[in-house]
Amino acid sequence: MERFDVVVVGAGLAGCAAAYTAAREGLQVLLAERGSQPGTKTVSGGLLYTHVLGRMFPKFWEEDPCPVERAIDRNVLSVLTPTRAVSLDYFDSEFSRPPFNAFSVLRSRLDPWLAAKAEAAGAVPVYGIKIDTLVSEHGRVVGIRAGNDEIRAEVVLLAEGSNAILSRGGTPNPKPDPKVVGVGVKQVIGLPPGEVERRFQLRGIAGTQYTTLGFPPGVEGGGFLYTNRETLSVGLILGMESLVRAKTSMFEVLEEYKQHPLISRLVEGGTLLEYSGCFVEEGGWDRLPSLFGDGYLVTGAAAGFFLNTGFTLRGMDFALESGRLAGEAAVRAVRAKDPTRAGLASYRAALEASFVLKELRTYRGYPEVFHNPRLYGAYPEIITAMMHHAFLTDGSGRPHLRKLLTESHRGRASMVRIARDLLKITGTL
Ligand SMILES: Cc1cc2nc3c(=O)[nH]c(=O)nc-3n(C[C@H](O)[C@H](O)[C@H](O)COP(=O)(O)OP(=O)(O)OC[C@H]3O[C@@H](n4cnc5c(N)ncnc54)[C@H](O)[C@@H]3O)c2cc1C
Secondary structure (H helix, E strand, O other), rough: OEEEEEEEEEHHHHHHHHHHHHOOOOOOOEEOOOOOOOOOOOOOOEEEEOHHHHHOOHHHHHHOOOOOOEEEEEEEEEOOOOEEEEEEEEEEEHHOOOOEEEEEOHHHHHHHHHHHHHHHHOOOOOOOOOOOOOEEEEOOEEEEEOOEEEEEEEEEEOOOOOOOOHHHOOOOOOOOHHEEEEEEEEEEEEOOOOOOHHHHOOOOOOEEEEEEEEEOOOOOOOEEEEEEEEEEEEEEEEEEHHHHHHHOOOHHHHHHHOHHHHHHHHHHHOOOOOEEEEEEEEEOHHHOOEEEEEEEEEOHHOOOOOOOOOOOOOHHHHHHHHHHHHHHHHHHHHHHOOOOOHHHOOHHHHHHHHHHHHHHOOOOOOOHOOOOOOOOOOHHHHHHHHHHHHOOOOOOOOOOOOHHHHHOOOOOHHHHHHHHHHHHHHHHH
């Protein structure tokens, strides 16, 4: 039977960051991934806020192979109805200069790059192996099993992503609440060389991201479109309950989304290169599972580290940082020969001191705020109707703008309701 100091389950961003951190400190680390290569099974929209990766690997954007696509300096946030869009367009030239704010990424490039860093630090990679169960003795996790193979470890680090079967089955973590489970779907669309720059008016490595709300009408969640070097990443994350109520499928909805007049002109003529989907848990601070126990740590999306503020959609920087902190906690526990719950508790303290738990706590009310059907139906209609009448000039006697403001909500939401929602949103900011 083989024995390691640390076994990491999953070579996504959390797992690779953890394996890199622990191996660099001289621990014997096994990095196990079910995909034939890191990045072949991961699903992500692909906007990575740069701060954690930049601290781990300064100037990573200059490396060959380069793990990232475009430096996003234009952020367009749009509310949609089937025929209209009102957008907030924020351009910031600082964002396309070092140290950069965010890059679009393709996980098929980023994950192998990061796994190679872990391997170079000394981690032993095994790819194409699905870990079936955790091995426990006297209530303590002591290893993993894959088929007939059993591997023992002082610490098992669970970085298996949002479909966290081992974290939920083999450890006392709760099952996800269907109210806060989203379904994510994403396509990578190829465009001819030079077309991304032309279509989006981009210079150099600068890029644009679109985030949308309100389409499909009435369904909780939103869409995204990110520019990569020669491709686009386009997709949606929608509330599962809301999608079931709408009696539609993710496949249909994504096709309709690509036909929306704002989106269709951006993706037209493209070639479908990749298609992937998965569940996302959006429970936030109030639904965090147990993050550690005797012999194990849970990190990244498996631990529910995902934050949607409407403006930003973040899971990858949370995965990198929590993975790094889990790797450090495993090093401390192994060196102290105390891989018990008490010996691993410093992980929670480190997460509390980092942006991971600080920001999840700050935005703890957000899952509830976004659980509001008016955000996806009535409000996009009100805002776009107001803009429609503000611009429409047909000689029929344009009403005063004040009247437009007070009348566009009629039949959609009362002023009291709007005021209450506004208070709720600003109260959780
Ligand atoms: C549609 C969509 C869009 C998103 N957009 C963004 C975005 O723009 N920006 C952002 O920051 N975040 C985004 N996210 C969230 C982000 O993708 C995740 O938070 C992030 O990928 C989590 O990283 P991770 O390493 O924890 O898990 P993952 O990246 O999911 O990696 C888990 C790894 O574990 C492996 N694995 C699982 N089970 C086993 C097993 N039993 N044995 C062996 N290996 C196993 C998997 O194959 C996978 O490689 C998005 C998510 C979705 C679904």
